[in-house]
Amino acid sequence: MTLRPVLVNIKAVDDSAVARFWAEALGWEVSGSEPGATAAKPVGFDWLQPVGVCIDVIAVPEPKTATKNRVHLDLATTSAAHQAELVARLKALGATPVDVGQDDDVPWAVLADPEGNEFCVLEPRESHRDTGPIAVIVVDCVDPRAMARFWGEAIDWTLHEVTDDHALFRSAKGVGPYLEFLRTGVKTVPDRIHLDLVPEPGDDKAAEVARLRALGATDLDVGQGDVPWTCLTDPEGHEFCVLARS
Structure with a gap:
């Protein structure tokens, strides 16, 4: 029994515009199966057998607040020239530089998408040479060690490193x-970006949800009603969903 991250779920007032931005940014394609939901995904991506993750943008009426998101994406680059070119291209697509308290001399660029969702364009790093365009999904938290314990049991991904800081x-x-x-601070507003998880083939979604509750997850009501997915929060209040495979 285990779960696999499959979607980075982004709330947006204009889901199609934000999905188009991310598709152009990452070199992916846009697809939409229903009104108010638009995906940006690699060509050939299969969410039931995911390799990596895709982005799913869901329409909501409320715009993003000025508070920094607790989840953001770090984008990979292969050289200093590639980093500069990517930053310029993203700005042309509608990204804007933002100040989230970073030092002036950090080697990465901090930007926001057209609806203000923060992300970083990293300098070249050897560890990111084979990640694809998204190098890291970063989640702000208070206690990385506690998050390692919960998420290490919740998903089938391998824990590579854990310290007091990350x-x-x-x-x-x-x-x-x-x-x-990443150790930063406490949650103050609802998550605008969250992870969606999918069970492995043959695993029972209800059993997986029960297992997560036993690990410390809590049920979350965001007005979703009768839907085939289950909304939860981890022990620090990060929102996530468990999807049904059918």
Whole structure:
């Protein structure tokens, strides 16, 4: 019994515009199966057998607040020239520089998508040479060691490193982005970006949800009603969903 991260779920007022931005940013394609939900995904991506993750943008009426998101993406680059070119291209697509308290001399660029969702364009790093365009999914937290314990049991990804400052996971298959829990501060607003998980083939979704509750997850009501997915929060209040395979 286990779960696999499959979607980075982003709330947006204009789901199609935000999905188009991310598809252009990452070199992916746009797809939409229903009104108010638009995906940006690699060509050939199969969410039932995911290698890496894709982005699913869901329409909501409320715009993002000025508070920094607790989840953001770090994008990979292969050289200083590639980093500069990518930053310029992203700005042309509608990204804007933002100040989240970073030092002036950090080697990465901090930007926001057209609806203000923060992300970073990292300098070249050897550890990210095979991640694809998304190097890291970063989750702000208070206690990385506690997050390592919960998420290490919740998902099938491998824990590569854990310290007082961060916990780092990656798919056991050694593909796709890393998932990093970074010590920053407490949650103050509802999550605008969260992870969606999918059970492995043959695993029972209800049993997986029960297992997560036993690990410390809590049920979450966001007005979702009768839907085939289950909304939960981890022990620090990070929202996530468990999807049904059918």
